[in-house]
Amino acid sequence: MQEQKIEFYQGPAGGWGALRSVTRALRAQSIALKGARTLLSANQPDGFDCPGCAWPDRNHASTFEFCENGAKAVAAEATARRAGPELFAQHTVRQLAEQSDFWLEDQGRLTHPMAYDAASDKYVPIGWDDAFALIARHLQALPDPNQAIFYTSGRASNEAAFLYQLFVREYGTNNFPDCSNMCHEPSGSGMRPQIGVGKGTVTLEDFEHADAIFIFGQNPGTNHPRMLGELRAAHRRGAKIVSFNPLRERGLERFADPQDKLEMATLGSTPISTHYFQLRVGGDFALVKGMMKHLVECEDAGQATLDHAFIAEHSVGFEALAADLRAESWALLVRESGLSEAQIRAAAEVYRQAKRAIVCWGMGITQHVDSVATIQMLVNLLMLRGNIGRPGAGACPVRGHSNVQGDRTMGIWEKPPAELLDRLRDVFGFEPPRQPGWDTVESIRAMRDGRGKVFFALGGNFAAATPDTHETWKALRRCDLTVHVTTKLNRSHVVHGREALILPCLGRTEVDRQAGGLQGVTVEDSMSMVHMSVGINAPASEHLLSEPAIVARLAAATLGARSRTPWLALIEDYGRIRDRIEAVFDDFKDFNRRLAVPGGFRLPNPAARRDWATPSGKAVFFTHAVPQDTPSHRARARRGDTVVFTLLSTRSHDQYNTTIYGHDDRYRGVFGQRRVVFIHAEDIRALGLKDGDWVDIHTVWDDGQERRADRFKLVAYDIPRGNLAAYYPETNPLVPLESVARDAGTPASKSIPVVLLPHAAGPL
DSSP states (O other): OOOOEEOOOOSOEEHHHHHHHHHHHHHHTTOHHHHHHHHHTBTOTTSBOOSSBOOOOSOTTOTTOOOHHHHHHHHHHTOSOEEOHHHHHHOOHHHHHTSOHHHHHHTOEEOSOEEEETTTTEEEEOOHHHHHHHHHHHHHHOSSGGGEEEEEOTTSOHHHHHHHHHHHHHHTOOOOOBGGGGTTHHHHHHHHHHHSOSSOOOOHHHHTTOSEEEEESOOHHHHOTTHHHHHHHHHHTTOEEEEEOSSOOGGGTEEEOTTOHHHHHTTOOEEOOSEEEOOOTTTHHHHHHHHHHHHHHHHHTTOOOSOHHHHHHHEEOHHHHHHHHHHOOHHHHHHHHSSOHHHHHHHHHHHHHOSSEEEEEOHHHHSSTTHHHHHHHHHHHHHHTTOSSSTTOEEEEOOOBTTHHHHHHTTOOSSOOHHHHHHHHHHHSSOOOOSOOOOHHHHHHHHHTTOOOEEEEESSOHHHHSSSHHHHHHHHHTOSEEEEEESBOOGGGSSOOSEEEEEEBOOTTBOEEETTEEEOEEEEOTTSEEEEEOOOBOOSOTTOBOHHHHHHHHHHHHHGGGOOSOHHHHTTOHHHHHHHHHHHOGGGTTHHHHTTSTTOEEOOOGGGGTOOOSTTSSEEOOOOOOOOOOHHHHHHHHHTTSOOEEEEEEOOTTEETTEEOOSOBGGGTEESOOOEEEEOHHHHHHTTOOTTOEEEEEEOOSSSOOOEEEEEEEEEOSOOTTEEEEETTTTGGGSOTTOBOTTTOOBOTTOEEEEEEEOTTOOO
16 A cells, blocks of 8 residues: 655646656556557547547647646546456446546446446447447437436547537426536636637637736646646736636646757756736636736826726726725725735736736636636626737636536536527528536436436546535435446446446547548637547547447437437448538637648637627626625634535546546645545644644535535645645535536535544544
8 A cells, every 4th residue: 555645846837757657557558668659649640539528739739748637637538457247247336436536447348338237237239239229218208308318528539529519408408507607607607798709819828928927826737737837928028927726736836848859968957937826716706806906006196007998998887886996995805805905906017017917717616605706707807908909919718628618518418508509400491409417516416316317427537526425325225227328337337227338439539430431529728729639549449439329329329210310320421421511500610621631620719709799799897896705704703613614526636527536636635545635734834733633524504414524634734724635626626516616506615614523443
């Protein structure tokens, strides 16, 4: 068993530590030579797109456009290990459920479709035709199509996602919970009414021209390592990089590029942040409002600060915002941000002095109750100085999974616009449902309450990714049928309905050969670039189907003669699917032809050219009050003298989303373990405890339900007092279903009010 220790990490992000980690990941999966060859084909014109994050590639013809996380994702998918029928014959589902998330996925690639057998409590092999027939029977038997729920992971390709939404809408529902609901839904919900698009407005080229880059609630060293290359280059040419994060994150401090021979040979590194502000958890709203207040005060004092031409020509709502900023209390902004007035003004002054600025944000912004309002304040900040729609400036929400943005573009959305439904009707000859569907949290409630009967997941690990674990698992187990399309075994397969199927699919790295020959799929990255991905490895099993094939065959089995869509013909050649995408979405005109260009093409972004698709035809300044009634505010008011902390959930460096690659968090100095909670040393002493003690974490909520996560080790860390951080999915049981972002529904996993109690049993 790996040694458990806490040991401060002194090196930079990247560097030799990253290379050693990649080597270990390849060796651990017994694919060192094969894995190296596979990595050399990642993000090539004729290769596959990295199945990891959605950060774009600088040069899609580069040989080495992959990072530590991408290498781990490739290694995990290309593993030599197999989880075939023999594994399931040896273990009951109850026994599998007792294993860790790491153990489940570490068994390797799934090889056969499997069906749950209640009599033996085991999964047993099932033929593909029988599996599709079973699902079709359940779907056809439902009295209301809205009793079926269709989840989508961000790893699904554009082709699979398009067929999926088409099938489900022809079946009769808009129940499309997806991973966007749990991450960047607030970005779209905030930006669409403000600037007319729900996507970022920048490209990688803008990073070459920005004078300042502001990073809110993001840890690129772990979550988007390739972004560090852009930040490193920006720092070296003199751009200011201003980071706001409660935790000191090594990737925001300094970085050694593994592709820089001199830096590697000399053990050197490059600083990243020129300014680093450790605000309190959830303090971003007050911080940004304070920065804007400083700008208005400078303007009022006669210092040319605001872009009046932009404001007059392109916006509405400025006067109301300016009046609100002038009236705002500095004392309130300081208290709620956790920064001093001088710190807020210093950050604002960097922004004021920059001619061109980019604002980036991640889930440290989106997973809060007031995240939509916070994002609108970030966009307000950009608009005050005209930093949208010109080179070197703009909004940059940094998405997570590789095609989470593309899935939404393809129509994976529980609240589809009427224009999309009209076009589907006209092209495919059926009337799509107009009633909005359920998002992720609404779907959990529906299953829990008996209104959701069938749950189908195109990828992902729903049981591990979602909040309020006890309620979510109870909900899944109430279903008549649960189905998961996946490459590897995970927690969701052992938290199942009365009947259950596991359907194994091809991975992004694998050859997909259909009747029309070798096929490729497309993805859209975080900056709206669409490009082709073609696998190179032999499939892990001859019994695997591609995701488009699974969707098409299920649609044919379920809809039968009532559908005019030639489902099986479409998957003979994925170019036919892209022809249908082009017929529905004008932005994909000449789709197949444009893919022939290396690197693909960028989708239009009206806001990037200052074309505002809003009711007024202009960008909108939104005015919001500083939140003073958050879950943590209410919890502290109820608990009086009891110390209530605000807990944020985070990833370790050895995981991506719910996939656990190992038990180390190298940059935070945690090795061989995951049940740790990061806390200020003074808070440990105030509790009468010591560094390394074990505690139980209890949520403070007002619904009478106990939510707890037991046995976490206290780790003294550089984090503001009153704040905690711990890993998910271990902390998901602490997030109430009711704690969601206003106007977006995203779980507020970054601001959980909790108390710490000594763990009576002590360490195991």
